[in-house]
Amino acid sequence: MSDDQTPDSTDDTGDQLSGHSGELAVAVARAHGVETMFTLSGAHVFPMYDGAVKADPPMRLLDVRHEQTAAFAAEATGKLTRVPGLAVLTAGPGVTNGVSAIAQAQFAGSPMVVVGGRAPANRWGSGSLQELDQPPIVASISKAARTLHSAGDVIEGMHGAFAAAGSSHRGPVFVDVPMDEFFNSASGAAPTVTRGRGAEPDGDAISEIAELLASASRPVLILGTDVWADGAEEAALRFVETAGVPTITNGMGRGLVPGGHPLLVTKARGQALGGSDLVVVVGTPLDFRLGYGIFGGKDGATPAQVVHIADSPGQVSGHADLASSASGDLTSVFDGLLTALEQVVRRPDWSSWVTELQDTVKAAVERDATLLGAEADPIHPARIYGELVPRLAEDSVVIGDGGDFVSFAGKFVEPKRPGGWLDPGPYGCLGAGLGAAIAARIARPSAQVVLLLGDGAAGFSLMDVDTLVRHNLPVVMVMGNNSAWGLEKGPMQMLYGYDVVADLAQRTPYHDIVKALGGAGEQVTDPRQIGAALDRAFAANVPYLVNVITDVEAVYPRNTFGI
Ligand SMILES: Cc1ncc(C[n+]2csc(CCOP(=O)(O)OP(=O)(O)O)c2C)c(N)n1
Numbered sequence: 103m104s105d106d107q108t109p110d111s112t113d114d115t116g117d118q119l120s121g122h123s124g125e126l127a128v129a130v131a132r133a134h135g136v137e138t139m140f141t142l143s144g145a146h147v148f149p150m151y152d153g154a155v156k157a158d159p160p161m162r163l164l165d166v167r168h169e170q171t172a173a174f175a176a177e178a179t180g181k182l183t184r185v186p187g188l189a190v191l192t193a194g195p196g197v198t199n200g201v202s203a204i205a206q207a208q209f210a211g212s213p214m215v216v217v218g219g220r221a222p223a224n225r226w227g228s229g230s231l232q233e234l235d236q237p238p239i240v241a242s243i244s245k246a247a248r249t250l251h252s253a254g255d256v257i258e259g260m261h262g263a264f265a266a267a268g269s270s271h272r273g274p275v276f277v278d279v280p281m282d283e284f285f286n287s288a289s290g291a292a293p294t295v296t297r298g299r300g301a302e303p304d305g306d307a308i309s310e311i312a313e314l315l316a317s318a319s320r321p322v323l324i325l326g327t328d329v330w331a332d333g334a335e336e337a338a339l340r341f342v343e344t345a346g347v348p349t350i351t352n353g354m355g356r357g358l359v360p361g362g363h364p365l366l367v368t369k370a371r372g373q374a375l376g377g378s379d380l381v382v383v384v385g386t387p388l389d390f391r392l393g394y395g396i397f398g399g400k401d402g403a404t405p406a407q408v409v410h411i412a413d414s415p416g417q418v419s420g421h422a423d424l425a426s427s428a429s430g431d432l433t434s435v436f437d438g439l440l441t442a443l444e445q446v447v448r449r450p451d452w453s454s455w456v457t458e459l460q461d462t463v464k465a466a467v468e469r470d471a472t473l474l475g476a477e478a479d480p481i482h483p484a485r486i487y488g489e490l491v492p493r494l495a496e497d498s499v500v501i502g503d504g505g506d507f508v509s510f511a512g513k514f515v516e517p518k519r520p521g522g523w524l525d526p527g528p529y530g531c532l533g534a535g536l537g538a539a540i541a542a543r544i545a546r547p548s549a550q551v552v553l554l555l556g557d558g559a560a561g562f563s564l565m566d567v568d569t570l571v572r573h574n575l576p577v578v579m580v581m582g583n584n585s586a587w588g589l590e591k592g593p594m595q596m597l598y599g600y601d602v603v604a605d606l607a608q609r610t611p612y613h614d615i616v617k618a619l620g621g622a623g624e625q626v627t628d629p630r631q632i633g634a635a636l637d638r639a640f641a642a643n644v645p646y647l648v649n650v651i652t653d654v655e656a657v658y659p660r661n662t663f664g665i
């Protein structure tokens with residue numbers, strides 16, 4: 103943890119914890135707000151299960167069919183609840199199966215703790231089953247990775263893991279416990295958990311940014327995942343509306359400015375970023391999704407000045423050419439900027455810039471309407487969103503796991519609230535879908551949960567429909583089934599004029615797999631039938647897959663391949 107944050111603290115409050123390592127670990131996790139343990143059975147971690155069963159009340163155990171699903175579920179729990187998710191993975195292959203999800207959490211700044219089993223210490227080096235030294239494997243993709251060598255280390259080790267995972271910049275923390283020490287007992291003071299806020303931002307930096315804003319004539323604000331993760335959603339919207347600055351959202355920032363809001367100009371993104379003279383980016387890295395932080399500058403024009411604001415100093419871009427930057431608690435940043443703007447003498451007037459962008463948004467909405475209503479046969483993927491979007495409730499959680507099919511969702515789904523959009527993020531890992539859906543159903547018990555699946559992506563995790571069924575977790579799955587790895591097929595065609603290893607079996611009845619696992623579903627080939635199928639899915643109250651056969655030729659019109 104950096105020394106510029108309010109740390110969580112361990113105080114001796116008089117409460118004592120005692121028991122075996124699993125009991126201690128569960129008690130500490132619960133103190134940090136954990137309600138569910140995502141796992142797949144392995145003897146190395148039995149004490150965690152015993153700890154969960156014997157806790158009062160017991161901690162919910164959610165057992166899955168592949169450790170990636172447990173780890174992706176923990177990651178999504180961290181994203182949705184902003185309390186670190188907990189995955190418990192057995193030694194060796196259990197841990198290595200979780201590696202992609204841990205890396206994704208690191209890339210997305212998702213708070214999660216992974217507890218690994220580990221071969222016993224008293225035989226280390228003798229060749230026990232699954233005797234793998236795991237922290238070196240996980241170290242490069244986590245905030246911290248360490249072995250808790252004895253039962254006596256568990257309280258402090260777990261407390262430190264949760265504190266680090268949950269404080270900005272958030273991310274995954276890994277600990278493993280040797281099997282013999284997992285069964286051993288210890289006692290110690292219960293930790294006191296205080297939710298720390300990030301550091302106060304530097305006042306001079308805030309004033310400088312306010313000055314830049316005040317002298318800009320065509321500013322654009324970009325809000326990303328960390329605005330949500332940092333709990334700054336109210337301050338962000340207050341800032342947008344009071345300052346009147348046109349805004350684009352990405353990642354879990356989507357919904358911070360609700361879909362349809364007059365200052366949300368994501369649909370005029372090209373014009374906004376191409377024509378801006380000042381782009382202020384908050385809570386998201388200046389990575390490939392944002393042109394590496396270069397905006398405009400085409401045909402000899404002057405590129406926009408760029409301001410980068412992050413939740414912690416380490417997140418401020420080191421590669422982009424910045425006019426200014428700030429870091430710290432993002433609520434303080436937004437409120438500080440408003441105060442500083444009020445003190446600026448010359449009031450900026452951006453009304454004609456805003457109107458210009460609003461006209462472009464309006465034109466884009468009209469253009470989109472044609473695609474959203476497409477009657478084409480085979481079905482154009484956009485038509486699925488034409489039917490789905492009007493059926494989404496305000497509090498819906500929409501999860502994307504796929505290529506082009508999910509890119510279309512990014513274009514057409516504009517959430518009404520923050521914290522309800524889960525996309526693959528900058529790590530772009532296929533296979534997160536079922537884990538995220540499990541997590542969402544648990545985190546938001548009364549909300550619609552919609553999982554958008556490419557047919558390719560589905561192959562990574564569809565077996566975990568079994569988990570949805572066993573745990574009675576109804577989720578609506580909507581598949582864009584183009585019988586291909588579409589997002590790879592199109593680019594390979596473009597580069598080489600041919601493609602290989604991009605085709606999948608034609609029109610596979612994936613809904614029959616869901617049925618075989620105890621859920622329900624149907625195939626749709628007629629665009630006019632999509633709406634009714636979605637209605638049946640939402641009413642079913644069981645895991646339900648709407649398998650829509652789509653046109654493989656309807657590729658997403660992208661202008662970056664992320665490299
Ligand atoms: C784990 C993983 N493997 C491979 C890729 C590369 N990849 C990105 S998109 C994509 C195609 C996805 O196909 P599908 O889910 O069917 O969606 P579509 O593009 O066809 O709509 C692939 C293979 C990846 N991102 N993640």
Ligand SMILES: [Mg+2]
Nearest residue numbers: 557558586588
């Ligand atoms: Mg596909």
